[in-house]
Amino acid sequence: MSDENAEKLFLQEKPTLALIFIGSREKTYASVISKEIDSTFAHTTRILAKMEQCGLIRFTFEGRIKFVELTEYGGEVETALKEFRDIIAEEPSENREEKSERKDTGTEGEGEEAAGEEEEKEPEQKEELDPLSAEILEKTKKLRNKIESIHRDAVEQGDSRDAISRKLGPYSRDIKKLQNQIERAESPINETVISALEESEKLLESYLKG
Incomplete structure (x- = not known):
C-alpha cells in the first residue's frame, strides 16, 4: 500500500481506534475489535487487511483461532497516534489566556456568541469526496430511500412480517x-460513505427482523 493510502487510512476514525485498541492488548481478534470500535465485522476485516498491507499488524494462529497483534512498526505508529490524540485534546495555552482576558474585560459572552456562530456554520461545510466515494454514497442514499419507502408502504397496507421480508430481502x-x-476499491473509501452503508444495512436488518 502506498504512503498516500496509509495516510488516508489513519485520517479516518475507526482505523485509528482499531490500531490503538490492538495496541492496548497483547493479542486480540477481529470480532472483539469490531465490537470495540462499533463497526460491522466485514468492515473491520477490511480495515485489518489494509493494516496488514501497511505492515502495521500481523495475524497469528493458535489452533483455529486467528489472533491480531501489532508489529514493531505498528507499535511506533500507535504511540504516535496516541500522542497526537493527547495533543489535540489539550486546550492551547493561548486559548486559555484569551479566555482569561475576555473574562477580565467582560467580553467573554461576546466571544462565546461568536464561537457559537462558528459552530453553526461548521455543519454546512461538507467534505469533498473523491468520485468513487461520491458515487457509492449516492447509490447508498437511493437504496436506503427505496428500502424505507417499501417498508412504509407495506406497513400502511398491513402486510405480514413474512410479506415484508419477501419484499425487502432482495435488497x-x-x-x-x-x-x-x-x-x-484501489484506495480507501471515505469513512462517511462506509458509515452510511452500515446504517442502511442495520436499518434493513431491523425491518427484516420485524
Missing part, C-alpha cells in the same frame, strides 16, 4: 454489491 444483495465495491 440485501444490493447492499452486498456496494460492500464488495468498497472492498475492491
Whole structure:
C-alpha cells in the first residue's frame, strides 16, 4: 500500500481506534475489535487487511483461532497516534489566556456568541469526496430511500412480517454489491460513505427482523 493510502487510512476514525485498541492488548481478534470500535465485522476485516498491507499488524494462529497483534512498526505508529490524540485534546495555552482576558474585560459572552456562530456554520461545510466515494454514497442514499419507502408502504397496507421480508430481502444483495465495491476499491473509501452503508444495512436488518 502506498504512503498516500496509509495516510488516508489513519485520517479516518475507526482505523485509528482499531490500531490503538490492538495496541492496548497483547493479542486480540477481529470480532472483539469490531465490537470495540462499533463497526460491522466485514468492515473491520477490511480495515485489518489494509493494516496488514501497511505492515502495521500481523495475524497469528493458535489452533483455529486467528489472533491480531501489532508489529514493531505498528507499535511506533500507535504511540504516535496516541500522542497526537493527547495533543489535540489539550486546550492551547493561548486559548486559555484569551479566555482569561475576555473574562477580565467582560467580553467573554461576546466571544462565546461568536464561537457559537462558528459552530453553526461548521455543519454546512461538507467534505469533498473523491468520485468513487461520491458515487457509492449516492447509490447508498437511493437504496436506503427505496428500502424505507417499501417498508412504509407495506406497513400502511398491513402486510405480514413474512410479506415484508419477501419484499425487502432482495435488497440485501444490493447492499452486498456496494460492500464488495468498497472492498475492491484501489484506495480507501471515505469513512462517511462506509458509515452510511452500515446504517442502511442495520436499518434493513431491523425491518427484516420485524
